[in-house]
Amino acid sequence: xxxxxxxxxxxxxxxxxxxxxxxxxxxxxxxxxxxxxxxxxxxxxxxxxxxxxxxxxxxxxxxxxxxxxxxxxxxxxxxxxxxxxxxxxxxxxxxxxxxxxxxxxxxxxxxxxxxxxxxxxxxxxxxxxxxxxxxxxxxxxxxxxxxxxxxxxxxxxxxxxxxxxxxxxxxxxxxxxxxxxxxxxxxxxxxxxxxxxxxxxxxxxxxxxxxxxxxx
Numbered sequence: 001x002x003x004x005x006x007x008x009x010x011x012x013x014x015x016x017x018x019x020x021x022x023x024x025x026x027x028x029x030x031x032x033x034x035x036x037x038x039x040x041x042x043x044x045x046x047x048x049x050x051x052x053x054x055x056x057x058x059x060x061x062x063x064x065x066x067x068x069x070x071x072x073x074x075x076x077x078x079x080x081x082x083x084x085x086x087x088x089x090x091x092x093x094x095x096x097x098x099x100x101x102x103x104x105x106x107x108x109x110x111x112x113x114x115x116x117x118x119x120x121x122x123x124x125x126x127x128x129x130x131x132x133x134x135x136x137x138x139x140x141x142x143x144x145x146x147x148x149x150x151x152x153x154x155x156x157x158x159x160x161x162x163x164x165x166x167x168x169x170x171x172x173x174x175x176x177x178x179x180x181x182x183x184x185x186x187x188x189x190x191x192x193x194x195x196x197x198x199x200x201x202x203x204x205x206x207x208x209x210x211x212x213x214x215x216x
Contacts, residue, residue, distance in 0.1 A: 089212035155185035
């Protein structure tokens with residue numbers, strides 16, 4: 001049985017004492033994730049979230065302001081994530097500090113109508129520009145979190161992809177500052193993703209209905 005792994009030892013990209021000289025933990029993490037993806041591809045059954053192809057080479061937001069990015073974000077369109085336990089009313093609170101990056105609490109309802117809340121972190125490293133961060137969440141792939149474009153106030157277009165040996169595990173997110181009236185955020189990000197070589201037809205809507213509860 002295939003099991004996903006998580007990054008439980010990631011830091012802000014500082015050099016680990018056990019790492020070779022000049023190698024940050026973020027670099028080591030990328031290698032470990034790629035190795036895990038190779039193992040998945042080599043298994044008898046390739047998971048649905050691993051597909052032939054290469055990751056898009058997306059742009060990153062220029063002069064990314066970590067402080068302005070903090071606050072509440074709602075997932076309104078995503079490329080489906082099989083290991084994300086919630087499927088509707090998905091929202092996240094991003095709390096930022098300059099030492100640890102973002103402490104993120106994400107919540108929503110599962111297909112069984114169970115309210116689930118998870119905590120993790122999203123943080124910049126010394127290896128990449130500020131808008132290219134890393135994700136560390138329970139029961140999920142440690143993965144990149146690339147902010148392609150955001151205006152901080154209404155939308156954010158985020159790409160996350162790990163690739164190796166002509167296979168990729170690709171995800172994308174359209175975030176809105178409001179759960180309803182998000183059409184402009186979706187329209188803007190659709191254009192952004194297409195311009196960066198990401199197939200927007202892969203995205204599906206995250207339901208935000210009148211019975212949603214937002215208490216991440």
